Each structure stands twice: as structure tokens, then as C-alpha cells.
Amino acid sequence: MPELPEVETICRHLRDGTKDSPPLAGQQIVGVRLGWPRHIVEPSPASLRRRIRGQAVRDVNRRGKFILLSLERDTLIVHLMMSGDLFLAPAGIPRSPHDHTIFRLASGWQLRFRDPRKFGRVFLVADPETVLKRLGPEPLSAGFQVGKLGLILNRHKRALKPLLLDQAAIAGLGNIYADEALHRARLHPLRGSQTLKPSEIRALWKGIRSALRDGLRHNGASIDWVYRGGSFQNHFRVYGQEGQPCPVCGTTIVRSVIGQRSTFTCPHCQPWGKN
């Protein structure tokens, strides 16, 4: 499921173009196909269709797991949720049954939102902050220093894993990168956020950043049936590795459920002792 590195990779492909498709910036939207209107959170589908016509894409950015397409007057915001993909395709390529929302461009290319599970969300708003205001800081930004993570950890009294997954605390982590970050930090996912020593806060900070950076370096992870060309799935240390040896110590990775989420840990590297 697309998390920060996967969403960032998709944004880069849209922004810079790929060997098969042009950059999105400068392209004018001339029409929309709304094959699953429930994707549209706001405004109404009819209003979106009317408002978006004629607007050109100025820029492509990411905030948390949201893709932001800055248009001339509005911002088109897409959340891929767990099975979404956003990409350019020539109009001549037949759409797949899951290409629900399609933005037709003046160039003849199409911006397609493919989403087999239909959980994705689309917003067209004048002010992106109305959608993004609840998000916590960007974990890869220069402003996200160790002290900032320490404040977040101490502001809450929660188990680490649900806290890492809370987009209002830190934006962009999902199940994969939360587990990978905790393993790198050698911290158990049930540790209380207020019980960490300074050295452990630093380890978690480094774990979060290095897991995300490694994900980005491999263009994200390609899992389930959604393939975007990433290869980070070949470098998971714990996620999905139940029964496999820990790459650090060889102990068998175990799966548990924490906060209704599958959670993978190394019992040796991430002991659940006192604290």
C-alpha cells in the first residue's frame, strides 16, 4: 500500500516524466471521466467537472501520503489509500476496469487514477490546507529534528506503533515503514511513547528516516497486485517476514496484531522487557 516513499516516487514520475511519458506540469485538463463518483470527496462530482475544466497543472507535490496537483485556480488532491495508482497514459491505451477516474489532457495524454479497492479519495479545493491541516510534520524534512520527535513522543502516552501510524502525529508512515523503523531502532512496537531514553529517541528518529530513505532509494515497494516498479520489498527486514530469520541476528521473525494491524518484529532485537 502506498506510503510516503511510494507516493513520493509516483509524484516524481508525474513531475519529471518517465521514459514513456511526459512531465505533467503545463498540461491542461480538458475533461474528466468519473467512473466511480464516490472517489470524489469534495466538491460534488458535477461541480468538480465544471471547475476543473481548462485548468493547467502547475506543479506536483506530496504532503504525507497525499498527492497535490497545483492547478491554476485550485488544488487537485489525491489519496491513493491502499490500492491506488496515479499515472499518465496515452488516450489510445484502453483503460483497465479499475481506471475509474480519468483526467483528459489537451495533449492527448490522460492522467488516470487506477484503484481496484475503490478506497482512494479525490478533492478539488481552493485551499489545500482544508484537507491537510490535521497532518503532523514531514519526517524527511529538515525541520524534523530529534528534539521534534521527542516532543511528539512525550506529548502522547501511547504505544509506539499506533503513534507512528497516526498521520496527525507524523505524516507518511504506514504499516510497512512503521515496522521497519521500529526494527532499525530496536524498539518493541508496544513500548510506551513516554518511556524512551534519549538514546532510544535518537534511534527511532534514525530508524524512521533511514527506512523511508531506503524505501525512496528503491523507488518504494511493490507489493500485492499493485506494481509501480519499486524494489524495496526485496529489502524488508521484518515486514511480511514471519518465519524468516532476522537479517541482524538470525532469530525467527514473528507476527502479532497491534492496534488491529499486522506487526512484524524480531523477538531478540526488539525485546518486550520492562519499560
Added chain:
DNA sequence: AGCGTCACCCGGACGC
């Protein structure tokens, strides 16, 4: 107030 838990939305994968 803040936290945990649960249901909800979907369809592909998988087990029987």
C-alpha cells in the same frame, strides 16, 4: 481530553 477498539468501505487471495 485522549486513548483504544471496532465497524465501515472494497475486491483479490486463499482455504476448504
Added chain:
DNA sequence: TGCGTCCGGGTGACGC
């Protein structure tokens, strides 16, 4: 083959 169950990101309802 066909049915039932599981999974998961974010949100909102609910209870403590």
C-alpha cells in the same frame, strides 16, 4: 466451482 474469511488506511462512533 463456489463460498466464506482475511486484509488494510483513514475516519467516525463509542466507551473508558
